[in-house]
Amino acid sequence: MSKAGSLTTLQIFFLIIQTQVGFGILSLPNTLQSTSNGDGWISVIVAGVLVQIFLVLIWLLLKRFPRLTYTEITLSILGKYLGSFINSIIFIYFITIASFVLLQFTSITKEHLLINTPYWVIGLLMILTCTYLAVSDIRIIARFFVLTSVLFLFLFGISFFSFLLPMDLHHVLPIGSSGIREIMNGSLDSLLTILGFEAILFLYPLASKKGAAFLKVITWANVFVTGLTAYFVILCIMIFSGPALKQIHYPVIYFLRPLHFQMVDRLDLLFVSIWIVPLAASIIIYLYLASKSLTFIKVKPSKLIVLNSAVVFTLFAIAKKDPVSLERYSTFVEYLSYGVVFAFPCMLLLLTYIFKKRGDF
Template sequence: MSKAGSLTNLQIFFLIIQTQVGFGILSLPNTLQSTSKGDGWISVIIAGIFIQIFLVVIWLLLRKFPRLTYTEIIISILGKYLGSFINSIVFIYFITTASFVLLQFTSIIKEHLLINTPYWVIGLLMILTCTYLAVSDIRIIARFFGLISVLFLFLFGISFFSFLLPMDLHHVLPVGTSGIREILNGSLDSLLTILGFEVILFLYPLAAKKGSTFLKVISWANVFVTGLTAYFVILCIMIFSEPALKQIHYPVIYFLRPLHFQMVDRLDLLFISIWIVPLTASIIIYLYLASKSLTFIKGKPSKLIVANSLVVFTLFTIAKKDPASLKLYADYVEYLSYGVVFALPCMLLLLTYLFKKRGDS
């Protein structure tokens, strides 16, 4: 692939951060109250360090097969039949994750913005928008992600108004009072929140600059997402008391609600409206990657993406009918994440060393 048709470092950076930044950050301060409490920001940093170590593992695997996509690497190492079966599991992971993000998206929009609108209408509008963008080439998607990344500046700017609220530094002091065990447990919750870095498994063959340059780009993307997550976690901890954080499901939204200005009111609604875009980006890239996972299915990529969208919307509709199944659905997504995102690349890298497999350099 020519350099002119490849993804630049900046485009890869934006692809990663837009995929990682999702709905999980909005509820993470609430989730961490059951484990690390005021040391939640430490748990986020530990999770970021763990992801950085794992990024190196993925990079070591990808540089052995610089011209192959992740699904092609799996078939190259495991063979046609076992590789196709594993790719099917990877496909299920992307589809279920996209559906889970859609479920959380509609819940947030329904609760805070469109109270009287049915869930299926919100979900349908969202999936139609994401499908329209996902059928595009990956370079077009990367340009779109780069364009909407400017919104992070607005998010930071809006969050700075929270410094007008009363803050208590004692909520995070003394550091380490939760204990090492609880902090590590909190890091597991944080780890699942900032998933999305698995997109790099499909980006390496498209990168204009590979090798150590690619590793630096994905590392800086991880630093950005980890820092953004830790910033909002520590902000919520200092604003809300521990009992309040346990009651508020989306603290990152609610910390702006008490602010009122003469010309601008309800900054929390403005904040949500901007945060919708990263949620859209996550669904777009998962739909796109799902279409790249089933290598044994022949057909136009656009048709595969449309079919994937129908599957995602069907799963969304089924899960939304039974609120009790949402927790079970979240557990399935969590288990698939551990297997597909963490265990599988480690196993593949180990097999490349055992059987001395590698692609063309």
């Protein structure tokens, strides 16, 4: 990887939030309506707290191996063969989630922007653009993420127009009426939405500030993403009734559709056009991380990223695009993430304490 200490605190902050903010927020209010109903925003906050706990555990693991990435840590702790097997699963995870984001991107784009354009054309244009950026050095990718993060201000600005619509605070009252069990079930649904923080497992060796300073920046990134997600969820809950939310697959887009102005007629299309950038950012970083997972393959990183892109596009091309198939794909990604993002780092941390393993300082 690039020279150690090459990423600033600001770059790491925006790398994490750009990776976390993706397609999931757009449909999350619809998903939560089946579990926590009007308490969906509480489920998001609970998910953010759970993520913070895992961030601390991951940070404790990375502190013990400050110069090693995730896949190098697995080899150091588990040995060559078992470590390579785990790294292969990590590689499959990044490739799978990249293709899943690409599937969701094409579905959203085709439904709202390019209705008559074939899926494969939209997907090909996106994967080519993402590959062009992913083959760059991580510092260049980080600068791009910092630059495009200004678009979050536009997204917030556009969302404020929704306050012109009728809202009913009773949709979120009484608070906690769904029950603890349903709120916790909703928090599990929210976890898939705010995935992406696993990028820190590869960014820590490159951070200019490690230790407590690194934990602070990833904590603020998690607070930002959790707050952004909870904001859009509670906005949709107050605008739509429960039965309406169950019928609208992308409520975060749909709530802007009734708004019309003299100069801008379709705010929802402008919103989708801007949201394409965070979706592209997620694919870019997952392609990059996939190339860092296969440590046993001695291929030039740029060529490996191109090969990864070809695999991602192939999976996208052969995958069915109907809602039922996408739901099954989402379930597979969710269960795979439980292992790669949550179980593996915790297992590795436990083994480091049992066998008293530490990396070099």
